[in-house]
Amino acid sequence: MATARAAMSAVPRVSSASPSTSSSPPSKKLFMRLTVWPLAAATFFMVSGGTYGTEEIVHGAGYGQALLILAITPVLWSLPTAFMIGELASALPFEGGFYAWVRRAMGNFWGFQEAWLSLAASVFDMAIYPTLFVTYMGRLVPWVNESYNKFFVGLAVIAVCVLMNVFGVKLVASTSLWLFVLLSSPFIAIVLLAPFKHGALVHVAAINPGGGLDIMGGLLIAMWNYMGWDNASTIATEVEKPQKTYPRAMLLAVVLVAVSYLLPVAAMWMTGLTPGAFETGSWADLAGMLGGEWLRVALVVGGMISAFGMFNALVMSYARLPLAMAKDGMLPKAFERQNQWRAPWLSIVVLAVCWVPCLLLGFDRLVTLDILVYGASLGLEFVALAVLRFREPQLHRPFKVPGGKLGAILIGVAPMMLLGFGIVRSEHEEILGMSSLEFGLLLMAAGVVIYGVKMLLAPQKVRPVAVRESLAGSGGD
Secondary structure (H helix, E strand, C coil), X not given: CCCCXXXXXXXXXXXXXXXXXXXXXXXXXXXXXXXXXXXXXXXXXXXXXXXXXXXXXXXXXXXXXXXXXXXXXXXXXXXXXXXXXXXHHHHCCCECCHHHHHHHHHCHHHHHHHHHHHHHHHHHHCCHHHHHHHHHHHCCCHHHHCCCHHHHHHHHHHHHHHHHHHCCHHHHHHHHHHHHHHHHHHHHHHHHHHHHHCCCCCCCCCCXXXXXXXXXXXXXXXXXXXXXXXXXXXXXXHECCHHHXXXXXXXXXXXXXXXXXXXXXXXXXXXXXXHHHCCCCCXXXXXXXXXXXXXXXXXXHHHHHHHHHHHHHHHHHHHHHHHHHHHCCCCCHHHHCCCCCCCCHHHHHHHHHHHHHHHHCCCCCCHHHHHHHHHHHHHHHHHHHHHHHHHCCCECCCCCCCCHHHHHHHCCHHHHHHHHHHHHHHHHCEECCEEHHHHHHHHHHHHXXXXXXXXXXXXXXXXXXXXXXXXXXXXXX
């Protein structure tokens, strides 16, 4: 990935807060900041949404390799990302999170590209969650599958999530915590029932015996199931004591996501069920074989909860990007509007309007495209981590990636190597008649063009990156 250093020697230093953090706090009765568990639960839904999505790994790689893949991925992919976020979110708890970090480290151009990649991908990414909700609901209520009912139910999901987000992050994160408990319950039942059903499902035939999956292919699917950690950073100004809360919440979320994948797969292995019985969306049917109709229904409802929780949490994350960009002069000032719960209501509504038309497209998510576009933005974040270690060595860092400057550089090597392999393997995937790699590069190029147009039309409105003297002090290498 091409990178560049912004000419920061002429950047003015000010004693006040960064522009992207300035806002008058609302009444304490209306606005409560997030603590560790609500933030970890919201992060869980931004990243995972539960055990759903692991079926293809088990089917193609078998139980042993699937468990190995699901155990390796958080070590090579999630933990480095969580460490990076822990350092940057605790040192720079700014509105917009990863956008603010990249902008501070490398200037306005790269900050804009960071936000653009996330928002552009969200138009395609966010349509899948209401669609998943409708798909699971249709297994219990056939009426949903008739005519345009799918669209209207998906529209209702979007409307409910928009309404909840308008009431602020506390409601969304607290709801995520309860949804996490409800979602986890049927999978806990699977884990508890499996020892009593040892070998009981050995007679079940494979659905599709073919389709072996090599370890790299399994890693790519696992990467998709483990990605999105940085989305939690955009709400940093609404987190209680972010310097302590973010590192703890990130590590807690890594454990929760990994356990939610590993334990149910290991439990099904005990039953003797052939890996070939797994296929995308089959967890409910497999649970029915293990525990009966009640458990099948619980898993279907869990799928609805998963899709709703993911969409709801990601609305919260994405909506803070236009807010932060507007404060920096990169988007119209109207996007700065917030209500008494500090929710950027205009950003929420505008993004929702952009997501609604995609419900009609009926396309499947391209995992490789997601990994490519997300990987480009993640790469900029790892670069920002290293650049800030050199540019601002005295920046107070309550939590630090170990190993000094070298550690800050090396922490991104494993994730970037995995992304490189993903890009190489993405060339055979197609979207709109072109490879996903070409489509992803077009999205990236569009961000450069849009920024250029913005600077030609209104360069004076983009605020310079401000560095706070008050942040200098302890915490250097």
